[in-house]
Structures are given as C-alpha cells and as structure tokens.
Amino acid sequence: MRDTVYFLTFEGFADWQAALALCEIRRPGDWQVQTAGFSVAAVVSMGGLTVQPDVSLAQIDLARAAMLIVPGGHLWLRGEGDEAVKLIRDVHAAGAPIAGIDSGVLALARAGLLDHCCHTGNWPGQIASQVKAYSGEGQYDASVLAVSDGGVITASHLGSVEFAHEIIHTLDLYNASDREHWYRLFKHAQLPPWYVGEAVAA
Numbered sequence: 570m571r572d573t574v575y576f577l578t579f580e581g582f583a584d585w586q587a588a589l590a591l592c593e594i595r596r597p598g599d600w601q602v603q604t605a606g607f608s609v610a611a612v613v614s615m616g617g618l619t620v621q622p623d624v625s626l627a628q629i630d631l632a633r634a635a636m637l638i639v640p641g642g643h644l645w646l647r648g649e650g651d652e653a654v655k656l657i658r659d660v661h662a663a664g665a666p667i668a669g670i671d672s673g674v675l676a677l678a679r680a681g682l683l684d685h686c687c688h689t690g691n692w693p694g695q696i697a698s699q700v701k702a703y704s705g706e707g708q709y710d711a712s713v714l715a716v717s718d719g720g721v722i723t724a725s726h727l728g729s730v731e732f733a734h735e736i737i738h739t740l741d742l743y744n745a746s747d748r749e750h751w752y753r754l755f756k757h758a759q760l761p762p763w764y765v766g767e768a769v770a771a
Contacts, residue, residue, distance in 0.1 A: 571635040571665065573601045574740075577653060577673075578622050583641040584614035586670045586726070589755065590638065590733035593742055600740065605629055605637075607652060615642065626656050631663040636740065641671025641726060646699070654679045661720060666739050670715075671726035678703045686719035691726050730756045 574594050576587060594600050606612060606622030613619050629637075637660045644650050657680040661667050669677040674690045677683055683696065683705040690696050693711050696703050710716055714728025717735045724732035734752045737743065743751065753759040 573633045574636045575605045576638045580612045584616045590736040634665040639669040639673035645672040645675040666720040668722035670724040688723040
C-alpha cells in the first residue's frame with residue numbers, strides 16, 4: 570500500500586520550498602509524511618530549523634512510497650549526495666513519482682530521470698553545467714516554473730506554489746475545481762467565489 574510521502578532532509582536543505590505541498594498532503598489525512606535523512610541524526614535546515622529524520626535513506630520502504638520530495642540545498646551544487654541519487658533512481662523504478670525543486674532537480678538529473686521527460690529548473694544551462702551525464706536539454710522547458718511528466722515533477726526555485734500544485738495534482742488531492750481555486754488563492758490571492766459569498770453574508 571503506497572501511503573507514505575517521503576521528504577528528503579540533509580544539512581542545509583531549503584525548508585520553505587515544499588512547505589505548501591507538505592501541508593496540503595497532510596490535510597486530508599490519507600497520507601503519511603516522513604522525513605528521510607542520510608542518517609537519523611538531526612540536521613539544520615537553511616532557515617535554521619532543527620529536524621530529526623524519521624528514517625534513514627536505507628530504511629525507506631519502497632513498497633509504501635507514494636512519492637519522494639527532494640528540496641534544494643548546497644549539497645547538490647557541490648555534487649554530493651550519491652546515496653540519495655541512488656535512492657531517487659530506486660524509488661522511481663519502484664513506481665513512485667519523484668518531485669525535485671531548485672537544485673534538487675540536479676539530483677534527479679544525476680539519477681538519469683530527466684533525459685527522456687519534459688522538465689524545468691532554475692535556468693537553461695544550469696543542469697548541463699552541473700551534471701556531465703545529462704542529455705535532456707531538448708526536453709527542458711524554460712517557459713514554466715514547474716512541470717510534471719513521466720512520474721517526475723521538477724520546479725524552479727521561484728516555483729514553490731507551482732511545485733505544490735503539481736504535487737497536489739499527482740497525488741489526486743481534491744477535485745480539479747478545488748485545485749484550481751487553491752492555485753489562484755496561493756498564487757494570486759484570489760478568494761474562491763464561495764468564500765467571498767460567505768464573507769459578504771457575514
């Protein structure tokens with residue numbers, strides 16, 4: 570039963586990039602969110618939050634994985650994190666979608682996930698400059714802040730709302746209308762018609 574969304578944590582991970590997505594994943598109560606680290610030792614996020622991982626990478630249950638979320642961080646820019654790159658490959662091969670944002674997209678590229686699917690990132694050329702084996706330049710879409718294709722979600726560091734929107738859609742949270750209202754609310758501060766009506770009545 571795929572009921573667990575794993576969120577990768579490591580020293581200096583960008584804590585805000587998946588915050589909206591994680592809140593929406595937990596809201597219905599159907600999904601379990603677990604933090605996964607290179608070990609179970611506590612790490613400090615880019616924003617200074619101390620996080621104690623629920624499990625280590627080796628303890629991730631592939632049969633229960635509904636998604637793996639990979640945030641950005643200087644770790645990826647340094648070319649480190651080989652254990653996580655292998656995990657990304659294994660989780661995707663097991664049938665669960667992978668979602669990467671900001672420099673976390675580089676980890677997906679190192680895992681070979683971006684060579685044959687539509688994807689985006691921070692700016693054109695960044696992935697090729699950081700990942701020698703990357704051959705997906707023709708699939709790169711610079712016109713969007715986030716995109717989902719082939720079980721892979723990628724997003725720019727400027728696209729946390731779009732990133733959450735793609736994750737919400739992939740996990741089939743809410744219906745299509747509610748997802749659109751959610752996006753307009755968080756992206757453009759446009760209240761849903763029903764909310765406006767209630768506010769006027771009050």
